[in-house]
Amino acid sequence: xxxxxxxxxxxxxxxxxxxxxxxxxxxxxxxxxxxxxxxxxxxxxxxxxxxxxxxxxxxxxxxxxxxxxxxxxxxx
Amino acid sequence: xxxxxxxxxxxxxxxxxxxxxxxxxxxxxxxxxxxxxxxxxxxxxxxxxxxxxxxxxxxxxxxxxxxxxxxxxxxxxxxxxxxxxxxxxxxxxxxxxxxxxxxxxxxxxxxxxxxxxxxxxxxxxxxxxxxxxxxxxxxxxxxxxxxxxxxxxxxxxxxxxxxxxxxxxxxxxxxxxxxxxxxxxxxxxxxxxxxxxxxxxxxxxxxxxxxxxxxxxxxxxxxxxxxxxxxxxxxxxxxxxxxxxxxxxxxxxxxxxxxxxxxxxxxxxxxxxxxxxxxxxxxxxxxxxxxxxxxxxxxxxxxxxxxxxxxxxxxxxxxxxxxxxxxxxxxxxxxxxxxxxxxxxxxxxxxxxxxxxxxxxxxxxxxxxxxxx
Ligand code: SF4
Numbered sequence: 001x002x003x004x005x006x007x008x009x010x011x012x013x014x015x016x017x018x019x020x021x022x023x024x025x026x027x028x029x030x031x032x033x034x035x036x037x038x039x040x041x042x043x044x045x046x047x048x049x050x051x052x053x054x055x056x057x058x059x060x061x062x063x064x065x066x067x068x069x070x071x072x073x074x075x076x
Numbered sequence: 077x078x079x080x081x082x083x084x085x086x087x088x089x090x091x092x093x094x095x096x097x098x099x100x101x102x103x104x105x106x107x108x109x110x111x112x113x114x115x116x117x118x119x120x121x122x123x124x125x126x127x128x129x130x131x132x133x134x135x136x137x138x139x140x141x142x143x144x145x146x147x148x149x150x151x152x153x154x155x156x157x158x159x160x161x162x163x164x165x166x167x168x169x170x171x172x173x174x175x176x177x178x179x180x181x182x183x184x185x186x187x188x189x190x191x192x193x194x195x196x197x198x199x200x201x202x203x204x205x206x207x208x209x210x211x212x213x214x215x216x217x218x219x220x221x222x223x224x225x226x227x228x229x230x231x232x233x234x235x236x237x238x239x240x241x242x243x244x245x246x247x248x249x250x251x252x253x254x255x256x257x258x259x260x261x262x263x264x265x266x267x268x269x270x271x272x273x274x275x276x277x278x279x280x281x282x283x284x285x286x287x288x289x290x291x292x293x294x295x296x297x298x299x300x301x302x303x304x305x306x307x308x309x310x311x312x313x314x315x316x317x318x319x320x321x322x323x324x325x326x327x328x329x330x331x332x333x334x335x336x337x338x339x340x341x342x343x344x345x346x347x348x349x350x351x352x353x354x355x356x357x358x359x360x361x362x363x364x365x366x367x368x369x370x371x372x373x374x375x376x377x378x379x380x381x382x383x384x385x386x387x388x389x390x391x392x393x394x395x396x397x398x399x400x401x402x403x404x405x406x407x408x409x410x411x412x413x414x415x416x417x418x419x420x421x422x423x424x425x426x427x428x429x430x431x432x433x434x435x436x437x438x439x440x441x442x443x444x445x446x447x448x449x
Contacts (some may be wrong), residue, residue, distance in 0.1 A: 008081075030231075030234070048203070050234070053335050059334050064084045066312075
């Protein structure tokens, strides 16, 4: 019950809700637990239909770089 | 924008990267005198470890102890029986999350079996569905049996807020929400420090923040590394944790920075504080009464608190005979130690919640290692 999944915001649909998508599936989610304003294109972590955290894209991309480094140092 | 982040989500499952990182961890730990014991708190981590074979791949250097982070598994018999009793009241619409539906009590009764007998029991995929049901059925009482760690608590708090704002009078919430750090602290105080480090739960921590674990890391001299759920996320966190264990760095570290911050989700935390208060004690399966580990609804929201009206329901504390779920949840037994595993207790005939919940250790072992592992 503690697994959350990343979704990308498509559209803000109401004061508490947004339409969000991942892998071609979209659904209505609640964004009322997120303190900062959300815009279409933002990624959020969704659990039982509520966004519980905005995903930090910059940090995520840095992690991506870190993964590549680990991989390349050893195997390329 | 979309493609860049999507590529991360693919990469975190990349089998070649996973293999490379496993090799690296094993190299790093080669020559170690005894296996490092790592407790993964969260049942979601248990499932990922088994699903991707990471637990086997990291043997013998690392031994994983499975923790109590499975909210359905740790729901006590008292509370389960409370749910079953309320669900049998006349005219009630009983709602809860799907995971709980199949958990049997010691007499083999589950919400699902009650539903088959005609009781109006509904699975909701989010807390707000209970509010919609209350609005659609103004003449009936709707119960939301709320459970979970801090990943589901703010949602229940939001439900209470909205029900109050919309003046809904036929909705009652029963809180079974529980606190991650309280149970960790309890385990470590009661049984001593029986692990070398802890893999912290990623999504609970997205809400409560890494700072919540600082007291535990210091008090018990333990490194805690917060991890995501994809195989590569877990391996990166495990690698860091091993380093910290060997270097004796007793600190909290976030290895899941894209979702977890030091302070957590402040708005969600505020909402929890506004609506809930900490109970002096709360019963857990296998652990008994754990001090300051549960949340009840504040008096301010009394009119929505279902516990107030159902308080006097008699409780049955009997445990299903032979089920070791409780000890497994402490990380002090494995599913194979249970005589019922795979024979009497299977996913289609579960005896205990560890075989029912999508985060339960017994289900993970059955699914990924088979009934005879
Ligand atoms: S196998 Fe079944 S009976 Fe045994 S500990 Fe797990 S849930 Fe309980």
